[in-house]
Amino acid sequence: MPRGSDVFLQNISKIVVFIILAFALYLFFTGHGSPGGGFIAGLMSAGALLLLALAYDIETVRKVIPIDFKIVTAVGLLIALCGGTGSLLFGEPFLKHAFGYFQLPLLGETELHTALIFDLGVYLAVVGVTMTILLTIGEDN
Amino acid sequence: MNNWVVAPLLIPLFTAVLLIFLHNKLKLQRWISLLSSLLNVAVAIFLMVQVRTTGIQTLNMSGWAPPYGIVLVADMFAVLLVLAASIVTACCLWYSFRGIDEERERHYFYSLVHFMIAGVNGSFLTGDLFNLFVCFELMLMSSYALIVLGGTKRQFRETLHYILINVLSSTLFVASVAYLYGATGTLNLAHLSMRIAESGQTGPITVVSALLLVVFSVKAGLFLFFWLPGSYGAPPAAISALFGALLTKVGMYALIRTFTLIFYHEVQVTHMLIGTMAVATIILGGFGAVSQTNVNRILGYNVIASIGFISLALAVSNEDALKGAVFYLVHDMIVKALLFLLAGILVAETGTERINRMGGVLSHSPLLGWMFLIASLAVVGIPPLSGFPGKLLIIQGSLENGQYIVAAAGVLLTLMLLYSLIKIFILGFWGKARRPREAHWKQSRKLLLASAPLMMLIILLGVFAEPVMPYMQRAADILTDPSIYIQAVFKE
Numbered sequence: 001m002p003r004g005s006d007v008f009l010q011n012i013s014k015i016v017v018f019i020i021l022a023f024a025l026y027l028f029f030t031g032h033g034s035p036g037g038g039f040i041a042g043l044m045s046a047g048a049l050l051l052l053a054l055a056y057d058i059e060t061v062r063k064v065i066p067i068d069f070k071i072v073t074a075v076g077l078l079i080a081l082c083g084g085t086g087s088l089l090f091g092e093p094f095l096k097h098a099f100g101y102f103q104l105p106l107l108g109e110t111e112l113h114t115a116l117i118f119d120l121g122v123y124l125a126v127v128g129v130t131m132t133i134l135l136t137i138g139e140d141n
Numbered sequence: 142m143n144n145w146v147v148a149p150l151l152i153p154l155f156t157a158v159l160l161i162f163l164h165n166k167l168k169l170q171r172w173i174s175l176l177s178s179l180l181n182v183a184v185a186i187f188l189m190v191q192v193r194t195t196g197i198q199t200l201n202m203s204g205w206a207p208p209y210g211i212v213l214v215a216d217m218f219a220v221l222l223v224l225a226a227s228i229v230t231a232c233c234l235w236y237s238f239r240g241i242d243e244e245r246e247r248h249y250f251y252s253l254v255h256f257m258i259a260g261v262n263g264s265f266l267t268g269d270l271f272n273l274f275v276c277f278e279l280m281l282m283s284s285y286a287l288i289v290l291g292g293t294k295r296q297f298r299e300t301l302h303y304i305l306i307n308v309l310s311s312t313l314f315v316a317s318v319a320y321l322y323g324a325t326g327t328l329n330l331a332h333l334s335m336r337i338a339e340s341g342q343t344g345p346i347t348v349v350s351a352l353l354l355v356v357f358s359v360k361a362g363l364f365l366f367f368w369l370p371g372s373y374g375a376p377p378a379a380i381s382a383l384f385g386a387l388l389t390k391v392g393m394y395a396l397i398r399t400f401t402l403i404f405y406h407e408v409q410v411t412h413m414l415i416g417t418m419a420v421a422t423i424i425l426g427g428f429g430a431v432s433q434t435n436v437n438r439i440l441g442y443n444v445i446a447s448i449g450f451i452s453l454a455l456a457v458s459n460e461d462a463l464k465g466a467v468f469y470l471v472h473d474m475i476v477k478a479l480l481f482l483l484a485g486i487l488v489a490e491t492g493t494e495r496i497n498r499m500g501g502v503l504s505h506s507p508l509l510g511w512m513f514l515i516a517s518l519a520v521v522g523i524p525p526l527s528g529f530p531g532k533l534l535i536i537q538g539s540l541e542n543g544q545y546i547v548a549a550a551g552v553l554l555t556l557m558l559l560y561s562l563i564k565i566f567i568l569g570f571w572g573k574a575r576r577p578r579e580a581h582w583k584q585s586r587k588l589l590l591a592s593a594p595l596m597m598l599i600i601l602l603g604v605f606a607e608p609v610m611p612y613m614q615r616a617a618d619i620l621t622d623p624s625i626y627i628q629a630v631f632k633e
Binding site for chain 1: 142144147151154155158159161162200201202203204
């Protein structure tokens with residue numbers, strides 16, 4: 001689709017993208033105890049970016065987010081791996097996790113969980129892979 | 142609990158991820174790959190010593206006790222295969238410094254290999270059926286990418302076959318895992334074995350076991366091998382070598398593991414079926430090898446025929462045969478990798494894959510010729526080489542059980558493979574050189590050097606079969622007596 005061809009889609013997407021991203025963030029954090037998590041949040045974020053790519057074009061998306069998504073995947077994998085391996089340093093089995101309650105400013109008492117690190121890795125890997133696939137397919141006509 | 146058990150998975154995974162960042166720095170990629178694979182060899186040896194001195198090592202991931210969590214189990218059988226796989230990988234990586242073009246190297250070749258190795262090692266070490274599926278997928282995904290990497294016309298065609306057949310069998314795999322979970326309520330291998338031993342291997346469970354047999358047979362190339370010779374011949378030699386040495390053997394490992402640990406009650410049905418498929422595989426694979434004129438296809442059929450031979454041991458399933466199967470599996474991984482690597486050099490030297498267009502290579506690359514001959518003799522099982530002890534034990538085991546057809550098939554296989562490989566030797570190496578390519582020789586020498594460790598290993602493994610045998614015995618003990626495995630998993 002040539003750029004600037006659909007005013008409605010473009011203007012609505014500008015707002016909706018942020019709603020989707022916010023919902024993805026919510027899904028990411030709620031995923032520990034209830035449905036959600038890094039995988040689905042990653043897919044949803046990629047969905048938001050895809051909407052941008054549809055409303056404008058792939059070049060715009062590349063300009064807005066000038067990062068190589070293959071590297072995002074790699075960073076995600078690395079974080080996930082480190083999240084699993086960290087427990088080895090404490091003499092615990094692989095993938096063992098820990099949690100604690102902390103007083104944080106603004107949020108009050110918050111439960112922090114090392115599983116979240118792993119989930120963050122999953123999130124980045126999913127966003128990276130999905131975007132790489134979509135952009136690659138979008139490129140060749 | 143022993144965290145070292147997960148190391149053979151973690152090292153390749155970390156390396157693979159690290160190499161994605163470095164995909165433009167070829168030199169650095171090469172050396173990191175090689176170092177990581179050597180580290181894996183060291184870890185595998187360390188694990189093997191641990192298993193030898195203190196028995197089966199297990200790791201309850203995340204601290205969940207089996208059968209609730211996923212457990213990794215390093216018994217002697219798994220560790221031996223991990224060790225063999227690591228050695229083969231190290232040599233293939235070294236070989237690919239010269240044997241793989243820079244374009245492929247830049248497109249994540251080394252990363253993909255390490256992801257595949259993580260899947261291979263994971264499949265060997267896991268003690269959970271679903272986890273086995275995940276590791277299979279990790280291995281297959283990477284192999285899809287490796288087989289198409291480079292994007293020649295032939296690769297695209299073969300990749301299509303390869304992906305279709307594997308996706309189909311993976312679907313069947315998940316379905317049969319689900320059936321099994323529905324029937325028994327567990328997927329932990331040791332727990333499955335206990336539950337099925339208690340409740341008896343009823344009809345439905347035998348049906349599920351037959352489904353799994355189909356799945357693993359597709360992966361291993363047992364009888365359902367029509368996709369194999371083409372797909373394995375398409376990518377460059379270093380990749381074919383990894384495929385031929387590792388991927389089918391993982392399927393074979395899964396077959397042996399499940400049919401000795403879990404489904405060993407209805408031998409007259411399942412093992413009879415395996416035996417029939419094995420004999421058919423030997424005959425078809427053997428004829429395939431004899432009838433082909435393309436080097437890579439001949440080797441592909443050789444892989445198939447050997448899988449048939451190892452399956453014979455599973456069909457017989459007595460102590461001698463299984464001990465032979467472990468030995469032969471280790472030998473076969475090494476020797477098949479070596480053959481594919483040498484064939485790669487041969488093809489590079491002559492510029493063709495057809496043996497009737499080759500000739501006279503012996504005159505300018507004598508070392509290549511003799512190495513190829515020794516490797517061929519090892520495949521066939523000539524005594525001082527590593528093919529002999531395994532073959533002897535398997536045939537001996539089948540004679541003990543009075544299964545003379547099985548033994549006869551084993552001997553027949555030897556003759557056909559000998560013929561097919563010697564045909565390559567005679568047509569490729571003897572005679573007048575068709576096209577002198579001395580310029581290639583410098584490169585070939587480096588490639589030969591990378592194949593040399595495998596060569597040494599098949600000689601050493603054959604000559605020092607006696608000191609190696611206790612390890613094989615340990616592995617066979619676990620295969621013949623599932624309770625050892627079960628106790629090790631549930632000891633904590």
